[in-house]
Amino acid sequence: MPRDDTHLPHALRGLRIPLIASPLFIISVPKLVIAQCKAGIVGSFPALNAREGAGEHPLLDTWLTEIREELDRHNQANPDSPAAPFAVNQIVHRSNERLERDLEICTRHKVPIWITSLGARVEVNEAAHSCGGIVMHDVINNKFARKAIEKGADGLVAVAAGAGGHAGQQSPFALMREIREWFNGPVALSGAIATGESLLAARAAGADFGYTGSPFIATDEANADPAYKDMIVESGADDIVYSSLFTGVWGNYLKGSVKNAGMDPDNLPTADVSSMNFGADREKPKAWKTIWGSGQGIGAVKSVGPAKDIVDRIAREYAAAGAKLAAEFS
Template sequence: MTTPAARLRAQLTLPVICAPMFIVSNPDLVLAQCRAGLVGSFPALNARPAELLDDWLTRIETGVAESRAADPAAKIAPYAVNQIVHQSNARLEQDMAVCVRHRVPIVITSLRAPGEVVKHVHGYGGIVFHDVISVRHAEKALEAGVDGLVLVCAGAGGHAGTLSPFALVAEVRRFFDGPIALSGAIATGDAILAAEAMGADFAYMGTRFIATREANASAAYQQALVAGSAADIVYTPYFTGVHGNYLKQSIVAAGLDPDNLPAERQAMAFDKPDSAARAWKDIWGAGQGLGSIADVPSTAELVARLAGEYAAARARLLGA
């Protein structure tokens, strides 16, 4: 009997789940990722107003189905929707009803143990990944019945933890043998292979896809990624109330000193989309892997490059 991770991997060209990025991830990017053989995803909250979520899901499902029909031999990956399980997300129940109606194949949950979400998704045969930054978070998510974990380690873009991937993967693998996706400064094919070697089933990549032509990101944002390095990343809880990694350049442009941010934290407020969006629209999230970004290709071009790097890394190691 094959494992859930193996069944999902068989549908992919590379073992990659593309991270859902606030504002940046849209149907164009998700479809390009799925057509290239990677799991494409977006946060449900990106579809605004809420009524737009149904349209987005219909468009993605239609595009995936058409691509599979046009080339049955191609690996066209499933898509995922990210749900923020937080008391201030007034849309959660409504958005989940839409996801259930569309039978979204993969739901990625964030912030709190997703017990009710898991029940709804399992009810139609979907699977749930939950992102965590610690062993305790992982244990709570598994108690809630999730199928897989996203380990968000040091260097990941946006909301991120501080643990080394070597530490967190090893500790989680002591009690969980199910699907694990690893997040944290993964921007090359070599890093994808490294995630597998470390014990993860999938790499979880976000920042690298901000600098693609399909992403909903400004030219200034993308060029800042191309020009930047790990030294340009600031880790702070100030903007959303949860620790995250942001581009120093955008903090300076907002009139703030990245080395002396106010002590008080902003409250997370998913019931106020404009307020929540400011942290990602004006203050740009990015991971420490941006030093590997040198251009803004199409998603298809980027995935082809990643596949070449991944194959070369495998050959290099096997030939050692």
């Protein structure tokens, strides 16, 4: 039976599999986003990844033009298998002094899906809606989920334990249960969604989509150090450490990268949220430049290759896992 997605906003319908690629800091660039969309899932990138030099034309404008034009060419050449839409992540934290400018650029380009992080603001949601876009706000608990919807977000990204980068501590099953008690809109679930089986589990728990990032670090299109890609391939869940030290917000990181920076991953100090800064003037220890984020699901990543291969693998596993369970209930 085909998946019924008619209850979802139009921008989220018709995906090859119900999967959204999460925006990866530094790593997600147009080449990766385009590959993800062509493979049939929502590709995304953080607006702050597009950083131009002083006096140069906004790189975000250039990137959005490149993505839109390439996906349009693909769709014209492949009318029976069009690309999925793309998303742009906006960091809404007060230290992001670029936010207003980036909102204007995204509005002008009619970005179809906006993913907002670190704060829910009415004016950001209004900007997205003004150009026909929808907003998915990421949250780590039910309290923040309610606030996001009250301020006008259309959907949620439930960031549970095990997710890469900034992650929550709650079980995905507990978080989804609490959200679904009151919210019927689109929800993507994040937290070690790296296989077709985990994607099926996310759907069974009540999510409309899985939300995955870490497997895409180990791809040809990712803007990541080759050593970072190799460490993803060589690591598993035991190689992840949860810490607030590096950004002021709790997140998951590769222990190997922490050790390489001269620190003990089992004895890291904590940092207060007040140290969080996404401004251009932020300064961090040079050693932290090679602290690499990752979720707990990377044991499923066995090699570096094209992003399409990640999507193909998850699609195969998702279909097989679904068929196996369907037989049990037939």
